[in-house]
Amino acid sequence: MKLSRREILKAAAASSAMMAIGGPFGVIKDAAAANEPDEWVKSVCRFCGTGCGVMVGIKDGKCVTVKGDPNNHNAGFLCLKGALMPPIVYSKDRVTRPYIRQKGKLVPASWDEAMSLVEKKFKEAVAEGGPSAIGYYGSGQALTEETYLASKIFKAGLGSNNVEGNPRLCMASAVGGYVTTFGKDEPCGSYSDIDAATCMMIIGSNMSECHPVLFKRVAARKQADPNVKIIVIDPRKTNTARIADEHVSFKPGTDLAILNSMAWVIINEEFDNQRFHSKYVTFMTNEKEKVDFDAYMKFLEDYTPEKVETMSGVPAAQIKTIAKMFAEASATTSFWCMGLNQRIRGVWANNLVSNLHLLTGHIGKTGATPFSLTGQPNACGGVRDTGGLCHLLPAGRLIKKEAHRNAVEKQWGIPLGTINPKPGLHTIALWNAFSEAKVKAMFVLCTNPAHSLPNVNIYTEGMKRTDNFMVLSEPFMDAETVKYCDVLLPSAFWCEKRGTYGCSERRYSLLKKSTEPLGECKSDFEILMDFAKRMGVDPKVVPYKDVDDVWDEWRQVSAATPYNFSGITRERMEKESGILWPCPTEDHPGTKIRYVRGEDPNIPDDYPKKYHFYGKPDGRAVIWFRPYKGAAEEPNEEYPIVLTTGRVIDHWHTGTMTMKVPELRRSFPVAYVEVNIEDAKAKGIQNGDDVLLETKRDKMVLKARVSDVCRPGLVFVPWYDANLMINKLTLNAIDKGSKQPEFKICAVKISKV
């Protein structure tokens, strides 16, 4: 071909264009190269319960970038939130000095002024109403050492068991489920099970958005072996369902019936593992009566696939398919999260998943385990394990048991009888009491209850009262709770302090301090120590010069229990990237599988049986006969649709952190209501229209996103928007066992505005 002059010029223009953007395979060299860090400091992501290890890139004393820790379970990978953490640290909204509220406005104060007021108010409250008139509301995002310290200060130092935290809102039902089934909290498997599972059931969890790096591992497993089966059970067809072999959509709340129905199919198709359950399982009715396998079969007759199809909308054939998939696989792992936990039947839902594993023997083997996903980065290590709830003591012990109190008192070197024998108020009861000024002084740390409590108007009204007092330790000025606190303390944030996070798989990892706290910020350890000193707590109760002292004590306290992680010394934590407890000695590698001889160091090597559920007196786990019972507020004629709430990958919880990252903020700047296509058509709602949502409690206008994600009869609203707080509409009904609220189901009516 003869190239014309015109064509040569065009080609030249094209190639110079390519050169301008750096050649065909070149890259744009930008300032990023100049920002190469001086050092990388080991830490853990600030966000979800996956607990990815993170290396913090420090340049000139500032955090400039992050990368995944290659030696932690995430093998260097991060999700979009973790990858974009640095700008949050230096946000202009950081609280950098203490404030006191005077005449309705927060006025800058010195640390001494602020803490003196806190001391005064707490002492007044105790003088007036005793230790039960004060409370602490902490967080599954606080460091383990901070929660352990706070719990000890209040319970052992001040005589108050009103120690609670936001894990009551997310994981209490999982705790209740594990404790009633196995006698002990926390999963018995680990993330490694994903790599060996041949079937994975994901129920009540949008894993791809809420545990992204774990979802990545699940997807990689399926890609490596296409015979691996994925079952996703969710009334929303989320991004997680993209990799599902079976997506099961159901009428919200009927998952209890579906799980029982799967058990019915498993037994009727002879897929149950008789050898396993006859040896290792006790069958118990809902009334706590010990019965037998025949009684279980009889109980399940109410849950045949045909009966459950009617109540749940799931075709009987699909129930049979997924039951067989679950049972027939060589190794089945289940994952679940808030869809099961944030329910008034949360404990039951948790039990019913474990039931399937105990029925089939898919437990205690690599790739086979019932794995409860924890939402927050440190609900497990920080709150559940240290006993940072109103009814707990460290390492699974109970306040109501005298033997447990005495054991802890001895370990803490305090007189027997110091700990109040009566459990304190659980979260909803505590905030109810604060709203009535029966609890007069609250210490709130690392959480945002004015945004995150269900039926939140009650509680923000309560916070407005002038006859109660709230001190808040919070890094961000724009957190909703800041509007109501009486004293605001500037908290050091993430990489500005040292401590431990314990993630979903029982892995305790160290977050090293890599930057200095901004302004006058202090770590919550320092804040709590100052508080304890001012409140006259016996110095013997808080003999710590730094967080490492706290860790060392907690590690040794654990040694008397099956949590025993005395082998996880600070030196090991510095060298390694997280260790799974139990870990009884310094040369122990950590434990991937609990309750199995040869894997769990709590079981002697010569124990006669392979499995030992030592949390139960007879060593057997329990299959509970949990019936289907509906939600607290089912849809009715006036409010015919179910409102559910949840997260998106881009935002964490109340958005105080992720909204500081421009990319994440612009990805989802405001809340919306996700409406099913059919429902939208029936109501004349188009994508982008204003829609009025009304529950018995409040109403709100949100823009519609019309799609096929929600099933008909269901709407979804994310909860990250402080200007559109969907918790004004949600219900604070709680699970009787776990006291966890039912965020996931309430009744709403919608109309086009």
Next chain:
Amino acid sequence: MNRTNLKISKGKLVGFALFSVLLMSVVSLSQAKGIKHLKATDSAADCYECHKYVTPRVAQNWLESKHGVQLMKCFVCHGQPDGKGSIPFSVKPDPVAVCAKCHDPAMQRMKEKFGTEKGCYECHPFHQNSLHHDAYKKSASKKE
């Protein structure tokens, strides 16, 4: 030159040149004035919603890739086209600054095996699975 020997036809050469010019103008326009991209904060980071029409092959490749399934959204690597993001905007992100956040272990292994001459992009298609996972068979937008 003999017409029958030439592999690239006249039409395709012109087309490629035009495409490059378009690409250059899109890049330079966006870097200069943000004209081609949404200015409003609403949906400014929802790149896919427009790019599935504007650059459908790239968008589809991303959606079907590991990054797409795992919601590693556009802005994580590319930043914001108006430059107001927390990371610099780039059409072709710098591997050291961007890819290494998640892929450093693999990059270290490649460095040890093959030296540092090659950049990531010479072998790994930008939005697809790597060469080792039948990426080209998976993409719906690729012609077989």
